[in-house]
Amino acid sequence: MKLSRxxxxxxxxxxxxxxxxxxxxxxATALLLGVLVAVNAVAAWGIxxxxxDARRLALQEVALQTGAHARTLEAVLAxxxxxxxxxxxxxxxxxxxxxxxxxDPVTRRWSRLAIEAAVILFLEAxxxxxxxxxxxxxxxxxxxxxxxxxxxxxLPPRGDLSAEARGAARLxxxxxxxxxxxxxxxxxxxxxxxxxxxxxxxxRLLLAAAPGSGGRLSVDTSGSAEASSRRDGDRFVVTVPVRxxxxxxxxxxxxxxxxxxxxxxxxxxxxxxxxxxxxxxxxAVMTLTLVxxxxxxxxxxxxxxxxxxxxxxxxxxxxxxxxxxxxxxxSLGRLSAGIAHEVNNPLEGMRNYLALLEEDLDRGxxxxxxxxxxxxxxxxxxxxxIVRKMLRFxxxxxxxxxxxxxxxxxxxxxxxxxxxRRFAPVRIDATxxxxxxxxxxxxxxxxxxxxxxxxxxxxxxxxxxQAQPDGGEVTLRCRRERDRILLEVADRGPGFSDEALEHLFxxxxxxxxxxxxxxxxxxxxxxxxxxxxxxENRRRDDQGEGGGARVVVELPAAPHPDPAKETPx
Numbered sequence: 001m002k003l004s005r006x007x008x009x010x011x012x013x014x015x016x017x018x019x020x021x022x023x024x025x026x027x028a029t030a031l032l033l034g035v036l037v038a039v040n041a042v043a044a045w046g047i048x049x050x051x052x053d054a055r056r057l058a059l060q061e062v063a064l065q066t067g068a069h070a071r072t073l074e075a076v077l078a079x080x081x082x083x084x085x086x087x088x089x090x091x092x093x094x095x096x097x098x099x100x101x102x103x104d105p106v107t108r109r110w111s112r113l114a115i116e117a118a119v120i121l122f123l124e125a126x127x128x129x130x131x132x133x134x135x136x137x138x139x140x141x142x143x144x145x146x147x148x149x150x151x152x153x154x155l156p157p158r159g160d161l162s163a164e165a166r167g168a169a170r171l172x173x174x175x176x177x178x179x180x181x182x183x184x185x186x187x188x189x190x191x192x193x194x195x196x197x198x199x200x201x202x203x204r205l206l207l208a209a210a211p212g213s214g215g216r217l218s219v220d221t222s223g224s225a226e227a228s229s230r231r232d233g234d235r236f237v238v239t240v241p242v243r244x245x246x247x248x249x250x251x252x253x254x255x256x257x258x259x260x261x262x263x264x265x266x267x268x269x270x271x272x273x274x275x276x277x278x279x280x281x282x283x284a285v286m287t288l289t290l291v292x293x294x295x296x297x298x299x300x301x302x303x304x305x306x307x308x309x310x311x312x313x314x315x316x317x318x319x320x321x322x323x324x325x326x327x328x329x330x331s332l333g334r335l336s337a338g339i340a341h342e343v344n345n346p347l348e349g350m351r352n353y354l355a356l357l358e359e360d361l362d363r364g365x366x367x368x369x370x371x372x373x374x375x376x377x378x379x380x381x382x383x384x385x386i387v388r389k390m391l392r393f394x395x396x397x398x399x400x401x402x403x404x405x406x407x408x409x410x411x412x413x414x415x416x417x418x419x420x421r422r423f424a425p426v427r428i429d430a431t432x433x434x435x436x437x438x439x440x441x442x443x444x445x446x447x448x449x450x451x452x453x454x455x456x457x458x459x460x461x462x463x464x465x466q467a468q469p470d471g472g473e474v475t476l477r478c479r480r481e482r483d484r485i486l487l488e489v490a491d492r493g494p495g496f497s498d499e500a501l502e503h504l505f506x507x508x509x510x511x512x513x514x515x516x517x518x519x520x521x522x523x524x525x526x527x528x529x530x531x532x533x534x535x536e537n538r539r540r541d542d543q544g545e546g547g548g549a550r551v552v553v554e555l556p557a558a559p560h561p562d563p564a565k566e567t568p569x
Contacts, residue, residue, distance in 0.1 A: 032293070036286050043279045055231070055261060063229040063238045066257040069217060070240040073209040077244045077251060080126060080205070084176045088196055092118045093134060094179045101136075112143065116154055119145045123152035128204040130171055131155070134178070136194050171199045172221050175248050202253065217257050224252035234261045320524040324455065343387075346379035353379070403558050404453055406444040406485055407432045407478055413457040414476070417465065425471030428461070433479035444478050444485050445558040448529040456525045460489040460551055463519065467493030467549065485555045492548040495537040504535045522553075531555040 087093060092114035102108050115134060123129055123145055133144035133155075141157035178194040202219040210217055224241040231237075235258055242253040353372045360369035410430055417423055432444065446453070457476075464474040468491055477488045496504065505523035519535070526533040532554045540547045 032290060036283070036290065040279060040283050040286075043275075043282075058261065059229055059231065059236050059238075062236050062257060062259050063227075063240075066217070066238040066240050066255060067227070069206075069210040069213070069257070070242050070255040073206060073219075073242050073253075073255060074244060076205055076209045077242075077247070080128065080200075081244065081246060083122070083126065084174075084196065084198075087118065087122050088176050088178045090118055093196065115143045116145070119143050120152045120154070123147070128201050128208065130199040130201050132196065132198040133157070134194075134196050170203055170219075170221070171201055172251075174198055174200055174251075206255075216259055217255065220254040220256055223254065225254040231261065235259065236261050320521075324452070324521045324524060343383055346382040350376050350379040401448055402450070403445050404448055404450045406446050406453065406487065406555070408443075409450060409453045410457050410476055410478060410487070413454055413461060416458065417461050423465045426465045426468055426474055427472070428465075428474045428476070430476040431478070433477070444480060446485050446529065446555045447558040448555070452525045452528070456522055456553070457487070457489075459519070459522050460487075460553070463551075464489055464491035464493070464549070467491050472548075480557060483557050485557045487553040487555070488550060489553075490538060490548060490550040492538075495547055495549045496535055501535065501537075505533070519551075522551075526553055526555070529555055 092111070095111065102111070119132055119134065123132060127150075131144070131146040134142040136142050144155040144157050145152055146155045147153065175195045175197040178196060202221055206213065206217055206219055219242070224243055225239050227240050229236070229238045238257045238259070240255045240257075242251065242255050244251040353376045357369050357372040357376070360366070360372065410432075414428055414430055418428060461474060461476070468474075472492045475488075475490045477486075477490075479486050505519050523533055533551065535549065535551050538548045538550050
């Protein structure tokens with residue numbers, strides 16, 4: 001225990017409140033809990049980050065695939081543009097304006113048939129072309145062809161492409177001049193010359209560029225947008241521009257892909273769900289392990305604490321026994337002078353009786369000599385009794401528990417104290433309650449060790465006498481209350497101070513120059529006999545007289561023994 005100086009002016013040190021220490025089991029448990037939380041937090045973060053990484057990678061993959069499809073679509077458009085160039089340079093179409101103006105009807109007829117055949121073959125080879133016509137000059141249609149139920153057919157010549165067909169929002173109108181040089185930029189107004197016109201279906205072009213897209217890809221022909229990729233909830237939206245400046249008008253489309261993100265990362269989601277279940281089970285198992293470990297720690301700690309407490313109590317009992325024995329020996333030393341005086345008195349008497357015995361024998365007065373013998377024997381018995389009491393008081397060993405009359409113990413202890421001349425100025429009165437008419441008292445029986453109880457009474461009386469070195473009064477009262485025997489020892493000294501009352505029965509605490517073991521031994525003896533002891537100050541009267549200290553001992557009363565079997569204690 002950490003000590004701090006008591007601020008009472010004496011400079012003494014007193015125990016300060018100790019800072020609570022955290023047991024190592026709690027520290028280890030907290031560390032394990034922290035590791036558990038950290039591991040599972042890392043696992044949860046790994047699941048979340050893995051899912052986000054999977055989505056990011058899936059979005060990147062969709063963007064790359066969409067970009068590849070856009071480039072493929074541009075390649076298909078480039079191929080279609082090359083076929084248009086080839087068609088515009090083909091002999092039937094390149095000679096179409098001159099042939100249709102020929103005055104020879106046969107030439108005009110065969111030229112038209114050749115042009116129609118070339119157009120039908122072109123439509124057959126290019127399913128993305130919905131309609132196609134060849135014009136010679138503004139407003140004059142040479143050949144027109146289209147599709148019915150998907151098959152190429154010739155259509156009546158009209159001044160423009162079919163308004164019905166062009167009404168479809170997905171179709172795109174393009175044109176190419178007949179006989180234009182390869183790579184030459186078409187004229188901005190092809191209607192003014194000989195041209196070939198067509199309606200292109202972007203959906204069919206997309207199917208040719210990205211077969212099996214399943215409707216996830218679409219073409220926005222309203223204009224070209226910048227490339228982008230974003231997440232719209234659980235869906236991925238990717239846009240990629242599709243451009244070809246060599247068409248007339250220039251093609252500026254936007255390829256749009258809408259993909260179900262959940263479908264893209266379904267395998268990762270399945271793995272994440274399994275991993276989450278594994279983490280949850282791991283957390284549950286580790287939590288259970290933590291709880292069981294904490295319970296085990298507490299049990300081990302309790303067992304260790306109980307074992308340490310048992311060892312500590314054993315050491316305390318051994319120390320109390322040694323202190324008790326040492327205090328008995330110390331008390332024996334303090335009483336040695338009075339006991340020597342008590343022994344010297346009968347010895348001096350016996351010496352006188354022996355001198356008288358010798359004189360009577362020398363005179364031959366045997367009858368007078370015989371009267372000296374009982375007196376000498378009485379003196380020897382008195383000395384033997386004193387020595388026997390001293391041996392019983394100082395004898396070590398385990399307590400001898402038996403039925404003891406506490407009143408007799410009080411009488412024996414008072415006899416030893418009264419024999420000490422130092423306490424002659426102190427008047428000692430003893431009161432045994434419920435005395436009979438002849439002055440005898442019923443036994444105040446307790447179960448215990450007579451030597452220890454003798455030491456108990458002796459210590460209390462000595463303390464009361466030492467508190468009044470100039471003379472005073474010590475009062476002993478022994479009475480019975482139901483199943484308890486009460487012994488009160490009171491004096492008229494200065495009483496207990498507040499500090500003394502707080503540490504009254506602590507070992508080595510004394511307000512006088514003594515060992516401070518007297519009341520501590522009293523407390524130990526009372527505790528061994530299953531009793532209780534308390535100290536208090538006596539009240540003063542209105543004139544301020546009286547006062548002093550009082551110590552009250554309560555011991556369990558023993559049942560009265562059978563008179564026929566009762567043996568003196």
